[in-house]
Amino acid sequence: MYSSKPAPKNVDMGLATTIVKEAVKPDCSVERIGQLAKASPGFALRLLSSVNSAGLNGGHRISDVERACAMLGLRRLRNLALSLVVSGMSPPGPLGATLLANSIRRAVAARAIAEALGLADPDAHFMTGLFLELGLLALASERPELAAEVLSGPARLRPLRERALQEVPHPETGAALADEYGLPDATLMAIHSHHDKTPPADLIGQVAWLAERFASVFEGGEPKHLHQAAETAGLQVGLDEATTGRVLEGIPGKVEEAGLVLDRDLGEQVCLETLERDANRALIEMNESYESIRSANRVSA
Numbered sequence: 001m002y003s004s005k006p007a008p009k010n011v012d013m014g015l016a017t018t019i020v021k022e023a024v025k026p027d028c029s030v031e032r033i034g035q036l037a038k039a040s041p042g043f044a045l046r047l048l049s050s051v052n053s054a055g056l057n058g059g060h061r062i063s064d065v066e067r068a069c070a071m072l073g074l075r076r077l078r079n080l081a082l083s084l085v086v087s088g089m090s091p092p093g094p095l096g097a098t099l100l101a102n103s104i105r106r107a108v109a110a111r112a113i114a115e116a117l118g119l120a121d122p123d124a125h126f127m128t129g130l131f132l133e134l135g136l137l138a139l140a141s142e143r144p145e146l147a148a149e150v151l152s153g154p155a156r157l158r159p160l161r162e163r164a165l166q167e168v169p170h171p172e173t174g175a176a177l178a179d180e181y182g183l184p185d186a187t188l189m190a191i192h193s194h195h196d197k198t199p200p201a202d203l204i205g206q207v208a209w210l211a212e213r214f215a216s217v218f219e220g221g222e223p224k225h226l227h228q229a230a231e232t233a234g235l236q237v238g239l240d241e242a243t244t245g246r247v248l249e250g251i252p253g254k255v256e257e258a259g260l261v262l263d264r265d266l267g268e269q270v271c272l273e274t275l276e277r278d279a280n281r282a283l284i285e286m287n288e289s290y291e292s293i294r295s296a297n298r299v300s301a
Helices: 013-023 030-039 041-053 065-072 074-089 094-116 122-130 134-142 144-151 155-164 170-181 185-193 203-216 223-237 241-262 272-300
Strands: none
Touching: 013 030, 013 074, 013 170, 030 041, 030 065, 030 074, 041 065, 041 074, 041 241, 065 074, 074 094, 074 122, 074 134, 074 241, 094 122, 094 134, 094 144, 094 203, 094 241, 122 185, 122 203, 134 144, 134 170, 144 155, 155 170, 155 203, 170 185, 185 203, 203 223, 203 241, 223 241, 223 272, 241 272
């Protein structure tokens, strides 16, 4: 259906596929994910580390996997399991931190959008948002320098940059990888269409499409312009400007919280107000520099 891309090399594809397939089942259970955690020492250690770093037991250290799973509950455990899979796909170092932060940003944005729209299962949208960057994760595993070049530009221009580099755009390769993982068809379509110019017809696709635009506000370009574009996109999906503003303001803090739970350093998460203020200051400084050059030229003339 879509162009394929190899799975990231630093993740056990068999285990990751099993975890994802179990986590997205309608009858997924705490017990089943707990069994998978106990069968994988790496998964178990990261699960326990995540629970302990989150301080869910009043500061007492938890060492039992079943107890940790029960404390989290199904929805949190499912999202944690999927987040750990994505975290395992992210290469070490700054590139991996950026990719993981980008994935988490889209996930928390999708969940917040679903909550603002009053949808029944916001956590399902978290899952879809989490996997929007699968194509870039695969590219980073295979050719990190190329992935870094794609990521160096604003989020909204990444598919264009990939085409310029003669690469298949990440929405397409990500959808192919999601198919290998056995994700639902609606999620595959959402991944494939999240950079489209207009929102898809289905609700899962619309939330993912809007989550991409909300996340892009924090990922390069002129923040105020991107903020306005996010407001316009929000109106297309059913969010008023005030609600869009509240969702955007909450995204950096939620990304930081996810980093703590995953025990990963995701770098500084700058708030929207600071981004816009710094961009405005840079514009003022550039204009002042330009005016000083013009004044100097007039004097010398």
